[in-house]
Amino acid sequence: MNQEIQLFGAIAVRPAVLALIPQFETATGFTVAAKWEVNPTVKKQIEAGEAFDLVIINPSMIEDLAASGKVEAGSQVSFGRVGMGVAAKAGSRPLDIVSVEAFAHILKNAGSIAYASDGTSGGYFSDLLDRLGIADEVKPRLVVVPGGQTASAVARGEAELAVVPVTSILAAAPEVMLVGRFPTELQSYIDFAIGISTDSRVADAARQLAAFLTSTSVDDTLAAKGVERR
Template identity: 70%
Template sequence: MGDEIQLFGAIAVRPAVLPIIASFETATGLSVASKWELNPRVKTQIERGEPFDLVITNPNLVRDLTATGWVLAGSQVPFGRISMGVAAKAGGRAFRVDSIEAFEHALKNAKSIAYASDGTSGGYFTGLLERLGLAAEVKPKLVPILEGRRRPAWLVAKPSWQLFR
């Protein structure tokens, strides 16, 4: 190993990991070159030969990469969890999501719902809609945001869009 560590990580963990990188570099004298992608792309790119020394991605993807020999068995260490959030347009009417029923009501009454469709959170969200029995009713309102772009907030902030009313 040289003086540089190649980190390949999921976009979702980037804000939490960047301060750790700076501390690590200061403590060790090593440098870290980082690349950030959506979780599924991390796995796909590694399988295509993307160079890395350290990968940070979802546990199920680490298991897959371990099973196919891309990740050293036994080297996995869980270190955190990422939550999902719900937001509404600034200045819009407040909504409740403090119970499953209130969350379902908010989804049913939304004019549109923007969500990051390509990443793990998008899969979780659409699976949640299925588990709640709302998929068919809510599907026409969904606005999929591709490739992890930070556009959901932009879409719902435009006057013609409103996440929850």
């Protein structure tokens, strides 16, 4: 009998994981049904009773779900991390965001900046504006876009720039280009981990998927999609 694995994951890792699922399905005969939301929403929906077999979100959220009995204790494994980047419409003029000063200058002079206010990346960016002392100048020009659509907003002309995990920018090509990653001093990596549901009816299959996604054989694919291993 073909077994279906219900994967519930964060939008930031969607491009990378989707690139790997066909290989796993071909090798095992299992099928993977994937659902994606921003990190906090994934956790909230699982806490509310959403069914899943395998989850990929922030490690701290996996720990919380394990503590509440939703994730199997001891099943957590590290998946990787994703850095923050700036996106612009393909063909836009090159922008220098290598230094903190240059980065702040670009943000202050952008006509509009899309970000996902309900996601982990959006929360970090909002706090970063305060740290840089440019919140009053920049926040009136922020455009709130649902997670998963943030990078594409610049292609649709809804914003001049977008601030979002690198994975989402690379996935929006060729209409969208990666202007660059955040300056080293300001970079914030969003960590992701995998956990197995305590109520999974296909726990063994889910563990096989977890092992596949964390194996070194997929490192190159993940790197090409913007996911870094530690």
